[in-house]
Amino acid sequence: MARLPVAQVALVIMLSFMFFLNAWLLLTDTVALHDGNLECEDRQKILLSTVTLLQDEIDRLKAMNGIDRVGRMRREVGAERDAIACNDSGLCAWDVGVNRTRARILGIQRKQKAFLVVGVPTVQRTGKGRQYLSTTLDSLLAQMSNADRKDVVIVVFAADFDTKRREEVTTLIQNSYTLHVQNGLIQVIQAPKSFYRPLSGLKRNFGDSESRVKWRSKQCLDYAFLLSYCTGLGHYYLQLEDDVMSSAAFLSAIKDFVAEQNKPWVTLDFSRLGFIGKLYHDHDLQRLAAFIKFLYDEQPVDFLYRYFNAILAQKKPIARTPSLFQHMGLESSLLGKVQQTKDLNFVDNSRDFHDSDNPPAVVSTTLDAFASYVAHLSYSASPGYFWGRPPVRGDTFTVLFIEPQMIRRVVINTGDDAHPGDHLNYGRLEISQAAAGQEHSKKSDSACVQYQTVKDFKNGRVDAKLDARRPTKCCRIYATGTQDTWLLVKEIAVWTTSV
Structure with a gap:
């Protein structure tokens, strides 16, 4: 028998395999559409019909000077056909239905x-x-x-x-x-x-x-x-x-x-x-x-x-x-196997402050975020934090409150135990009572106007008490210098008081 070139042989194998998978997926779709209500005998008819189609495809490939693997494929299909039978529990061999x-x-x-x-x-x-x-x-x-x-x-x-x-x-x-x-x-x-x-x-x-x-x-x-x-x-x-x-x-x-x-x-x-x-x-x-x-x-x-x-x-x-x-486990379900793998992207960053109010706000920054470590994670209850490129003088990280808030305290922590060097080296906390008009850019550093300095960061952290008698529309981190390390903003906690 004339042999096909290696590339064609590989293509025949791939096409045969994909045909088999596609036919099988079509079968599972058919069964799923009936919500598992088909009787076992009905499923047998569908399966046998599918096997027939597969055998026809094998014969077609063989007629085209197919490869020796065709014989193995035929044997495997025959074995699956023989396995199509209902067992004592009422489940078909190919069925994954569960009572x-x-x-x-x-x-x-x-x-x-x-x-x-x-x-x-x-x-x-x-x-x-x-x-x-x-x-x-x-x-x-x-x-x-x-x-x-x-x-x-x-x-x-x-x-x-x-x-x-x-x-x-x-x-x-x-x-x-x-x-x-x-x-x-x-x-x-x-x-x-x-x-x-x-x-x-x-x-x-x-x-x-x-x-x-x-x-x-x-x-x-x-x-x-x-x-x-x-x-x-x-x-x-x-x-x-x-x-x-x-x-x-x-x-x-x-x-x-x-x-x-x-x-x-x-x-x-x-x-x-x-x-x-x-x-x-x-x-x-x-x-x-x-x-x-x-x-x-x-x-x-x-x-x-x-x-x-x-x-x-x-x-x-x-x-x-x-x-x-x-x-977190070390002892695998496989006897004698020790499983020490850890997900390096996991963040066990339960908040330091669980009593803060953090009223609804839009959080934005002029810094580029790394991967999915986006700005709002530092402020929201969702797991995660902001992590981005090294800040330069003039970069900002802004919390724009949906409604003006009577704020009595703000705490911002940067860096964490895993990345202690990624804290803010040069910066200050600022607040504003006035939102920018529509003529202003939508960039984060223009969300509000007339910012006032509240307190400088020290060792990557700021904890400031504010005059709660005046409504605040924005609070932001303002970078006062340029640093070589990335910035990780772990948590922004805001406490308000009733009007």
Whole structure:
């Protein structure tokens, strides 16, 4: 048989693979449109029809002097066709549908969809690792207000095969989070063993050991089950792990970042590590679950979700900086593995002042911001701070109040423990009672006029008491000199008094 040039061979392989994936995605779309109400026999017909199309494509390639790999492809398709059968649990082999009532072992399903569903799969560790789950839940709960908790559902997946370990998770949550279980904020689920595909004798891609392949393949199936269960519970889904710490006001930060998007997206990243902090639309969960389950033994989920993004035309990560979630565990769910990775973009910057008023305002600056470390983060409750290029004399950082305020105190902190050198070396705090007219430029240094000096910065900090009898329209940082280091404005706290 005449052989094709290497470039054409590669193209044939790529086209064949993409055809297979596209046909499969079409299938999952079809099933999703029916809300999982198709009977198993109906799904078999769809799947068999798809397999027929695939075989036709293989025959076409072979007729075009295809390659030896065609034979392997045919065998794989035949194997998948043979696997299309309903098992005793009523689930088809290709189906990722979940019986939510049977899966849920603690908690109730709320009547209304939440804004955000947080998925937390957990596997018991030994020693200090046993504390990871409760620390993660405590961190999530501590960073949510009572109003936030009405917008969120946390689904904990007890993913151990061992019944005793699952019961330990259930007992922990039942005893420690009783109220949250009763009102539907926290649910606990488990998967039937029949959901899982074979976990032994798998291909050892990347030179992984047999135990590691089994661990990551099971992890993929865990995620597939959790994603499928959470479908329909909320508008958005956030993937976490059981050993993470949450940033302050993470929910408002997620809402703000979602609102800022002006182009279609598949995944938003709120952490740079693995499969932590990934946000999805609810309508994509079932397809993602099917995709991960279909390729569960091929690659880790950290790789698979990126391929999913690419297939749905998201070419690059869309990440919020700073990150909102940090990995904190050392003991991995893989026995003997120590996990020391940290997200360098995470900011654990809980405010120094929790009693400040910070009335509504527009925050702007003449400085260029680095990445997403934008000006308003220094003033708002959202996690983060401003970080930008070195200031020169005349640069400003302005807070323009929506309504004039009777201000009695202003505190501004620059620099932080991680970047102590990035504080303001030369500057002063100024205020103005008069907003600029429409004839003035909209630049931040023209938001107000007739500024008055209040106090100079010392060691990157200013704490000033003001005359609260006079309304203030603007307060600003004015750079009185040029410095070589960047500027980090960590926090601006403003206290007002009633008129």
